[in-house]
Amino acid sequence: xxxxxxxxxxxxxxxxxxxxxxxxxxxxxxxxxxxxxxxxxxxxxxxxxxxxxxxxxxxxxxxxxxxxxxxxxxxxxxxxxxxxxxxxxxxxxxxxxxxxxxxxxxxxxxxxxxxxxxxxxxxxxxxxxxxxxxxxxxxxxxxxxxxxxxxxxxxxxxxxxxxxxxxxxxxxxxxxxxxxxxxxxxxxxxxxxxxxxxxxxxxxxxxxxxxxxxxxxxxxxxxxxxxxxxxxxxxxxxxxxxxxxxxxxxxxxxx
Amino acid sequence: xxxxxxxxxxxxxxxxxxxxxxxxxxxxxxxxxxxxxxxxxxxxxxxxxxxxxxxxxxxxxxxxxxxxxxxxxxxxxxxxxxxxxxxxxxxxxxxxxxxxxxxxxxxxxxxxxxxxxxxxxxxxxxxxxxxxxxxxxxxxxxxxxxxxxxxxxxxxxxxxxxxxxxxxxxxxxxxxxxxxxxxxxxxxxxxxxxxxxxxxxxxx
Numbered sequence: 001x002x003x004x005x006x007x008x009x010x011x012x013x014x015x016x017x018x019x020x021x022x023x024x025x026x027x028x029x030x031x032x033x034x035x036x037x038x039x040x041x042x043x044x045x046x047x048x049x050x051x052x053x054x055x056x057x058x059x060x061x062x063x064x065x066x067x068x069x070x071x072x073x074x075x076x077x078x079x080x081x082x083x084x085x086x087x088x089x090x091x092x093x094x095x096x097x098x099x100x101x102x103x104x105x106x107x108x109x110x111x112x113x114x115x116x117x118x119x120x121x122x123x124x125x126x127x128x129x130x131x132x133x134x135x136x137x138x139x140x141x142x143x144x145x146x147x148x149x150x151x152x153x154x155x156x157x158x159x160x161x162x163x164x165x166x167x168x169x170x171x172x173x174x175x176x177x178x179x180x181x182x183x184x185x186x187x188x189x190x191x192x193x194x195x196x197x198x199x200x201x202x203x204x205x206x207x208x209x210x211x212x213x214x215x216x217x218x219x220x221x222x223x224x225x226x227x228x229x230x231x232x233x234x235x236x237x238x239x240x241x242x243x244x245x246x247x248x249x250x251x252x253x254x255x
Numbered sequence: 256x257x258x259x260x261x262x263x264x265x266x267x268x269x270x271x272x273x274x275x276x277x278x279x280x281x282x283x284x285x286x287x288x289x290x291x292x293x294x295x296x297x298x299x300x301x302x303x304x305x306x307x308x309x310x311x312x313x314x315x316x317x318x319x320x321x322x323x324x325x326x327x328x329x330x331x332x333x334x335x336x337x338x339x340x341x342x343x344x345x346x347x348x349x350x351x352x353x354x355x356x357x358x359x360x361x362x363x364x365x366x367x368x369x370x371x372x373x374x375x376x377x378x379x380x381x382x383x384x385x386x387x388x389x390x391x392x393x394x395x396x397x398x399x400x401x402x403x404x405x406x407x408x409x410x411x412x413x414x415x416x417x418x419x420x421x422x423x424x425x426x427x428x429x430x431x432x433x434x435x436x437x438x439x440x441x442x443x444x445x446x447x448x449x450x451x452x453x454x455x456x457x458x459x
Contacts, residue, residue: 141455164367225340230425
């Protein structure tokens with residue numbers, strides 16, 4: 001959006017109004033009081049001022065057309081963003097971690113990450129030191145007025161670490177490219193949006209994730225990390241769910 | 256009369272036995288916690304913890320304030336830790352479709368959880384010998400509720416949660432904003448959702 005402040009608009013409008021008033025006054029004089037002789041120089045100056053007034057008026061009109069066009073565009077983008085976030089905010093399984101082996105101070109696990117429709121997105125095996133796994137997710141919370149409470153969170157898996165491994169030394173679960181793919185995975189299954197639109201919106205989200213300033217200006221209320229963890233006592237399976245009323249939860253799968 | 260002595264003795268024995276059974280039954284009923292009634296006192300959403308943080312280079316200065324179910328401040332903690340992301344770790348326990356939340360550990364992105372600072376004692380209160388997590392203090396609390404919450408509290412502190420529930424996990428929350436975006440004057444609230452089990456950090 002053009003950065004034209006209100007003060008500039010008012011100055012332009014006022015100048016146009018003054019020049020139009022002057023022109024109107026002198027046109028009145030020419031037509032109805034020809035006895036009041038006006039010099040050629042003054043006449044040329046007046047015509048020149050009139051053309052400036054017309055120019056200012058055209059500039060203001062163009063600016064308002066641009067402003068209306070931009071506002072409508074932003075509104076449509078917000079509607080699409082609402083659909084995108086609502087789709088991804090559906091209560092669903094984000095990940096499953098299966099403990100396949102463990103000892104006194106280490107464990108082996110298989111981590112499965114799921115996309116929107118519950119389709120497997122990525123499956124990997126890891127071995128870590130420690131007795132408790134920590135599965136960290138990044139959760140983005142939106143504050144758009146059009147997005148109702150309860151459908152305003154997006155989460156993606158971030159880092160795997162343990163009780164004896166600091167977060168900074170943990171395993172990053174998705175590369176930048178994989179994250180982009182994750183955000184637009186199953187794009188044909190989004191309700192109310194076509195695949196092209198989903199990809200464009202997912203790029204927008206990716207920019208929010210990588211740039212705090214961009215995120216703040218575009219309505220992201222908070223970006224937090226949420227590391228779900230559980231002590232390892234047996235070869236168990238745990239599922240992480242995205243809750244549509246905020247936050248994540250983890251459940252042990254029982255057979 | 257002698258003929259009926261044995262009958263009288265049996266009747267007396269039955270009365271004594273019935274009396275003993277009644278006393279025992281009353282004792283069992285009273286000592287058993289009514290979980291449903293205790294859970295009904297919980298709120299659907301509450302804020303047990305608020306935080307202010309200031310990050311300077313590789314040092315985090317934090318202020319934590321703990322609140323009960325009525326929103327009354329019950330405890331506070333000020334401290335420093337190395338790192339640039341502060342992790343506040345909660346125990347989340349599911350009991351009969353409701354979740355209970357207990358903040359218990361603080362660490363950072365550079366410090367592994369096993370070396371974190373335990374914060375159980377900060378918000379613990381002694382009610383005539385019963386140790387109780389004051390964040391669950393409520394204007395509606397009664398003896399049943401007190402016993403319910405304090406028994407879970409004891410189980411958590413002793414590491415014996417499986418006695419109460421097989422459905423529990425930890426959830427460590429941390430802000431991911433760039434250091435320059437973390438406002439030292441803002442208050443960050445930890446909002447706990449009792450029916451869903453999720454926790455959010457909300458900036459006020």
